Amino acid sequence: QIDELSPPQLPSPASLDFLAEVAYSRLENLTSDILSSKLVQDYSFCIHDPEAEWNKAFNFSSDLSFLTACLAKTGDAIRRLCTAAEVEVYFNNLNGGSYLQPNQNCNSSSWVSGCEPGWACRTDTEDQVDPRNSHEIPARRSDCKSCCEGFFCPYGITCMIPCPLGSYCPVATLNKDTGRCDPYTYRLPAAQPNHTCGGANIWADARTNSEVFCSAGQYCPTNIESTPCSRGNYCPMGSTDEKRCFKLTTCDSKAESQNIHAYGVMLIAALSTILLIIYNCSDQILTTRERRYAKSREAAARTVREKTQARARWKAAKEAAKKHAIELQSQISGKFSKKNLTSSDQVKILDNTENETTYDFSQSLSPLSELSSAETERKTTDPSHKTSEASDNKNIKKKVSKDKEIYTHSQIFRYAYSQLEKEKAQQQQNKNLTFSGVISMATNPETRKRPLVEIAFRDVTVTLKGKHKNLLRSVTGKIKPGRITAIMGPSGAGKTTFLSALAGKAVGCTVSGMILINRKSASIHSYRKIIGFVPQDDIVHGNLTVEENLWFNARCRLSADLPKPDKVLIVERVIDSLGMQAIRGSLVGTVEKRGISGGQRKRVNVGIELVMEPSLLFLDEPTSGLDSSSSQLLLRALRREALEGVNICMVVHQPSYTLFQMFDDLILLAKGGLTVYHGPVKKVEEYFAGLGIIVPERVNPPDYFIDVLEGMVKTSSSSGDPLFRQ
Numbered sequence: 001q002i003d004e005l006s007p008p009q010l011p012s013p014a015s016l017d018f019l020a021e022v023a024y025s026r027l028e029n030l031t032s033d034i035l036s037s038k039l040v041q042d043y044s045f046c047i048h049d050p051e052a053e054w055n056k057a058f059n060f061s062s063d064l065s066f067l068t069a070c071l072a073k074t075g076d077a078i079r080r081l082c083t084a085a086e087v088e089v090y091f092n093n094l095n096g097g098s099y100l101q102p103n104q105n106c107n108s109s110s111w112v113s114g115c116e117p118g119w120a121c122r123t124d125t126e127d128q129v130d131p132r133n134s135h136e137i138p139a140r141r142s143d144c145k146s147c148c149e150g151f152f153c154p155y156g157i158t159c160m161i162p163c164p165l166g167s168y169c170p171v172a173t174l175n176k177d178t179g180r181c182d183p184y185t186y187r188l189p190a191a192q193p194n195h196t197c198g199g200a201n202i203w204a205d206a207r208t209n210s211e212v213f214c215s216a217g218q219y220c221p222t223n224i225e226s227t228p229c230s231r232g233n234y235c236p237m238g239s240t241d242e243k244r245c246f247k248l249t250t251c252d253s254k255a256e257s258q259n260i261h262a263y264g265v266m267l268i269a270a271l272s273t274i275l276l277i278i279y280n281c282s283d284q285i286l287t288t289r290e291r292r293y294a295k296s297r298e299a300a301a302r303t304v305r306e307k308t309q310a311r312a313r314w315k316a317a318k319e320a321a322k323k324h325a326i327e328l329q330s331q332i333s334g335k336f337s338k339k340n341l342t343s344s345d346q347v348k349i350l351d352n353t354e355n356e357t358t359y360d361f362s363q364s365l366s367p368l369s370e371l372s373s374a375e376t377e378r379k380t381t382d383p384s385h386k387t388s389e390a391s392d393n394k395n396i397k398k399k400v401s402k403d404k405e406i407y408t409h410s411q412i413f414r415y416a417y418s419q420l421e422k423e424k425a426q427q428q429q430n431k432n433l434t435f436s437g438v439i440s441m442a443t444n445p446e447t448r449k450r451p452l453v454e455i456a457f458r459d460v461t462v463t464l465k466g467k468h469k470n471l472l473r474s475v476t477g478k479i480k481p482g483r484i485t486a487i488m489g490p491s492g493a494g495k496t497t498f499l500s501a502l503a504g505k506a507v508g509c510t511v512s513g514m515i516l517i518n519r520k521s522a523s524i525h526s527y528r529k530i531i532g533f534v535p536q537d538d539i540v541h542g543n544l545t546v547e548e549n550l551w552f553n554a555r556c557r558l559s560a561d562l563p564k565p566d567k568v569l570i571v572e573r574v575i576d577s578l579g580m581q582a583i584r585g586s587l588v589g590t591v592e593k594r595g596i597s598g599g600q601r602k603r604v605n606v607g608i609e610l611v612m613e614p615s616l617l618f619l620d621e622p623t624s625g626l627d628s629s630s631s632q633l634l635l636r637a638l639r640r641e642a643l644e645g646v647n648i649c650m651v652v653h654q655p656s657y658t659l660f661q662m663f664d665d666l667i668l669l670a671k672g673g674l675t676v677y678h679g680p681v682k683k684v685e686e687y688f689a690g691l692g693i694i695v696p697e698r699v700n701p702p703d704y705f706i707d708v709l710e711g712m713v714k715t716s717s718s719s720g721d722p723l724f725r726q
């Protein structure tokens with residue numbers, strides 16, 4: 001039948017192209033509307049570039065099989081195709097957003113079957129209608145039939161428009177249950193019982209209707225074919241071909257999209273695994289690192305200890321040899337000629353040998369000992385070396401301290417422990433120093449490391465803001481560097497208030513009087529970098545170990561320019577000085593998680609202030625809750641700080657007599673913030689005795705003085721109040 005068709009009746013591809021062009025140009029205006037329409041928004045996930053997709057959609061299929069099929073069905077498809085004028089009317093109506101206005105072929109007087117949705121008629125004349133040049137709507141009322149597959153025939157128009165690529169326009173079938181023409185939604189006209197379901201009509205409301213597209217899960221290579229998407233591929237709505245799914249995604253047959261959820265799940269699983277690995281490994285890495293550090297620290301400490309012991313043994317042996325040489329000399333004097341060695345020669349030899357050994361020893365203690373062996377060899381063989389050794393060493397040390405990278409952990413620890421040993425030896429020597437000795441040591445620029453701070457206060461009065469209540473009255477005195485001052489008094493006497501006033505931390509109070517720092521009237525806040533304050537309450541991090549707490553503070557509060565070996569030295573010194581070696585790796589603990597003991601916790605509190613190397617240290621009841629030996633341990637550590645010239649001032653409650661004697665000065669306050677005594681601890685008993693207050697035997701003097709101030713003990717002077725120095 002197709003073969004019988006004469007060539008002019010077959011619409012040329014050019015005609016179809018022209019129709020597409022017209023449709024396309026009309027749709028350009030529509031595109032922006034359509035792009036923002038619900039239709040596109042709903043499916044935007046599968047349309048990567050909506051504009052391009054739409055443009056593509058209005059390219060007509062080059063496969064004209066739908067047209068030949070139509071010719072076979074109608075025999076005169078060319079006379080049924082819409083002209084440019086009809087297409088324009090159609091799209092103008094569509095553009096206006098209104099229902100299609102029936103054209104002249106479908107007005108109320110000339111309504112034909114082709115005006116129904118899905119139906120079309122041929123032109124009334126036998127003349128060839130040139131779709132390209134026709135500007136008038138031709139009369140088209142003859143031989144009305146259902147619209148061909150692959151075309152759409154809107155309501156009110158009696159011609160066919162080819163469906164664009166990506167759409168699927170089959171001929172409808174009647175659904176007896178609903179009475180509608182599937183897959184479209186129109187009904188058969190009621191007055192025409194012989195009328196069948198026609199072709200597509202739905203371009204009439206393309207902006208709101210998604211049925212125009214090839215449905216999701218199917219692909220339509222032409223607008224008359226719809227094929228289910230095969231497994232491993234996916235077909236979003238309007239597909240003309242299948243799209244391959246990515247690897248690792250599951251695409252069943254008729255898949256509308258790639259199962260990207262699988263990607264999401266896999267990504268989450270991978271991330272969780274990585275995080276889990278990092279979490280577990282980080283814990284393990286930290287533990288391993290800690291262990292490694294601990295090992296190198298212990299090894300360094302052992303080496304230093306052994307060297308110190310060896311040195312002590314060598315010294316003892318040398319002393320014995322010296323003694324022996326002198327004895328021997330006296331015994332055999334006269335028996336040898338003058339050429340023989342005198343005892344002083346022997347001693348000289350011993351001294352020389354000792355010097356050499358000392359040199360080796362210091363080399364081994366120094367972090368520089370691990371410098372290249374060639375360098376060491378050069379030093380020992382070069383005769384000029386020894387004279388310039390000291391200056392060389394200094395220069396290299398300077399260089400080394402600037403260049404932190406050449407230190408390994410074991411070198412750093414060896415350096416720290418050898419320094420600590422030296423300091424201990426020095427402290428041993430200075431153990432019996434008098435106050436003036438300590439001061440001269442602290443002021444000696446060779447040994448002094450920290451600036452000295454002296455605080456003098458005169459008539460310091462603290463008044464509660466708004467209430468005019470005096471918490472402290474006219475307290476006068478001085479706290480000096482290198483000394484430990486205890487502030488004592490009954491509960492509520494104003495000890496904490498006094499400490500806070502001196503430290504510039506009195507909140508909600510007015511402080512009057514004069515406070516001089518190093519004899520200058522200056523704000524205490526400008527000295528805050530060298531002032532430590534240990535409050536009554538904990539300031540430790542319970543979830544960190546003791547060492548971590550100290551390091552946290554060292555890193556935050558010590559100068560960033562300070563080389564790491566020096567920071568290690570400071571932290572190790574504090575750990576050593578407060579006797580925290582055994583608990584350095586223990587967790588401090590929280591309410592939920594038990595950690596170190598209360599006494600150890602107090603020491604950590606003090607330690608985190610000591611790592612900043614303060615010149616002035618205030619402590620509010622650091623020994624409260626500690627037994628006598630723990631308190632003494634803490635006081636001994638503070639004493640070592642005082643030996644370096646640190647000015648220490650602390651509130652203390654009920655000290656044992658031994659502890660009491662470890663303080664240098666005492667400020668005794670009575671209730672109402674009155675000063676009872678301010679002077680050396682050694683003279684307090686004498687002072688009270690002068691007032692007729694004699695401490696009975698077997699009574700702890702500090703306890704007795706507090707009892708007197710509390711009024712619990714009657715004394716001969718109780719009534720006269722000679723006690724208070726206002």
Ligand SMILES: Nc1ncnc2c1ncn2[C@@H]1O[C@H](COP(=O)(O)OP(=O)(O)OP(=O)(O)O)[C@@H](O)[C@H]1O
Pocket residue numbers: 464471489490491492493494495496497498507508
């Ligand atoms: N901000 C404040 N508001 C109200 N009263 C205050 C304030 N600060 C201190 N006081 C009062 O001042 C007095 C002294 O307090 P402070 O804490 O200095 O005493 P303390 O001698 O340290 O006592 P304790 O030994 O019991 O700790 C107390 O009676 C206290 O109630």
